[in-house]
Amino acid sequence: MAAKPKAGPSNLREACISEALQIIEDAGIEGLSLREVARRLGVSHQAPYKHFPSRDHILAEILARCFDEFAMFLDQRPPSTDPFIDLRGMGERYMAYAQLHPVKYRLMFNTPMPDPDAHPQMMRNAQRAFALLRDRLKDMKLRPAGEFHPSSASLDAMFVWSTLHGLASILQSDTLRTLQMSDIELQQAMSRCFARLSLALIPLP
Amino acid sequence: MAAKPKAGPSNLREACISEALQIIEDAGIEGLSLREVARRLGVSHQAPYKHFPSRDHILAEILARCFDEFAMFLDQRPPSTDPFIDLRGMGERYMAYAQLHPVKYRLMFNTPMPDPDAHPQMMRNAQRAFALLRDRLKDMKLRPAGEFHPSSASLDAMFVWSTLHGLASILQSDTLRTLQMSDIELQQAMSRCFARLSLALIPLP
DNA sequence: TCGATATAGTTGACATTGTCTACCTCTGTG
DNA sequence: CACAGAGGTAGACAATGTCAACTATATCGA
Structure with a gap:
């Protein structure tokens, strides 16, 4: 019991x-x-x-817990009623997680996963993390107020996620070592990405 | 003979x-x-x-050729004197490559690489591909004309690359299958990313 | 209470892999 | 002609995932 x-x-x-x-x-x-x-x-x-039952099963279990931890980590950000500030906070948590837990991050997003269909729990936890991001963007009214675009937030979420994931992924990939960038430059690159993201997230015509 | x-x-x-x-x-x-x-x-x-000499050596050789092919692929785009259009063309080539050669793309960017220091040819070819992108952004004058920011183009290149790589990486990762997005939505997501990227790449104050 | 049964663990076996070492077999060259 | 070396073969070794058979133990139904 x-x-x-x-x-x-x-x-x-x-x-x-x-x-x-x-x-x-x-x-x-x-x-x-x-x-x-x-x-x-x-x-x-x-x-x-x-x-x-197999090596994949223990991997799937680990991944499920990683996604869970990741989602909780994203949620532990300074509360804000301004959706833009809230999204920014989430983005910073995203990058912080990738820096604090590089191995787990790579495991979740940069490593071939076990077949999702065979491990539904892992799948559900992954979906939940993405939903967090999408819901923040839903709050942001990036379309003119009158219009109704249910999937628009998902598309913008893909964009934001792409940039965050790409940046995090590049920051810890071996590729970067070859580009001989200093730590300061990497920090600057992160700031620049956030700045450009803010510029990009204006209501579409 | x-x-x-x-x-x-x-x-x-x-x-x-x-x-x-x-x-x-x-x-x-x-x-x-x-x-x-x-x-x-x-x-x-x-x-x-x-x-x-070892399994890693054949992998490194394959990777070196992939990076080479990738760089050449990026260069084969419709010529344009407008740097914005040129960059857009390169971005489209980037995504096209990822879609046409998903295995190779994943091999280059989503798979643990052999130690770069031990395989300098592979490393050089990888650097060359990034330089292509950065040089396009250098042409774009994203800072007020008078200022001189040598590394600014590199930072913006990181941003663009992040979004492109993140998107390509997500598009073909297993993660997406779990989000149950249709092919049409994926196509829309790509268009949306390009639109947002264009919005983001305005001269900084 | 006793035996059946499921659970958790052990041991042994097999095929597959990377990698090492020793051998063979050409082919060109002094 | 000898011979050195490159390219290919064969055998061995340890490590891995996985399968099957066996054992101990605890729980539960009669």
């Missing part, structure tokens, strides 16, 4: 997840193997398979 | 590369193994290692 529902067993499941995440932090996604998880936990190489 | 200049040997190197790419197209990056390459070519499992 709630207090101690098979304390030992289900602990292994949790332990596997956090240990797997730790391995990914240590050695990258390609360093993750269920055997390594088992080895670190001091159990047999097959024990994790009692809790996860 | 030309007809049969060690027809077997040096051909094998090329054959490995194109076969490897084919494998990636068929089975994804995780389906690529040098043994599979050898198997498909009907040679021993060690033959490819005579031409590539």
Whole structure:
């Protein structure tokens, strides 16, 4: 039950997840193997398979939790009634998350995912994060007041998301190291992106 | 000579590369193994290692060629003396490439790369592609004429690149399948991004 | 209370992969 | 003609995902 529902067993499941995440932090996604998880936990190489049918299943579980954490992180921003300021705050949280949890961010957005259809929980959590962004843009009335464009907010959300994701993705990609940009320049690039985003988000004719 | 200049040997190197790419197209990056390459070519499992010291080396070679092809693709756009139109054309080429060669695009920008320092040719080719974009923005005079901001174009290039890369990356990521967007909506999203980008790229105060 | 059953774990096995080392087999050149 | 070296072959090794069989243990129904 709630207090101690098979304390030992289900602990292994949790332990596997956090240990797997730790391995990914240590050695990258390609360093993750269920055997390594088992080895670190001091159990047999097959024990994790009692809790996860395959390697993809543990990855999907990790991803589901990442999306969840990510969405909560986006929500923890200074409250504002001005939708523009609110969106800006969310954008800053977005970038902050990518900088604070680069491995998890890459895992969510820059790594081939397990088949979403096979892991609906992961899928739902991912959708929820996107909905947050789209709903902020719905509040912003980027179309003349009279018109009704239900999908317009989604399109603008795609635009904002693209820029945020692209920036975050580039900032932590190896590609940047090759462009020899300094940290200061990267900071400036981020500010510039926010400035340009603000310019772009005016009501369309 | 030309007809049969060690027809077997040096051909094998090329054959490995194109076969490897084919494998990636068929089975994804995780389906690529040098043994599979050898198997498909009907040679021993060690033959490819005579031409590539390790799996990363063949990947780096493939990536170098992809970046090269990508840069050339960007350059093959309708010529225009108006820098705004020219940039727009390049953006459209960018998205077209991502759509025409999704596997290669993902390989370049959405997949962990071999260590750039260990593969300088790959790195140089990557830099060249970014320089193309930055130079277009240099032409655009996004700052008041009198001012001199050498790095300003780079910052704006980062912004444009972020949006393009983010959009391309999202468009082909699994994430989108979970958001249940139709093809028409995706097309609209692309148009919207270009429209917003145009709005954003006005001279800064 | 006792036995059935499900759960969680162990051990052993198999195919696949990257990579190492040793061997063969041409081919051109002194 | 010998021979050196490039290109290709063959065998071995450790690591991985996954399958199957076995064991211990705890829970539940009779």
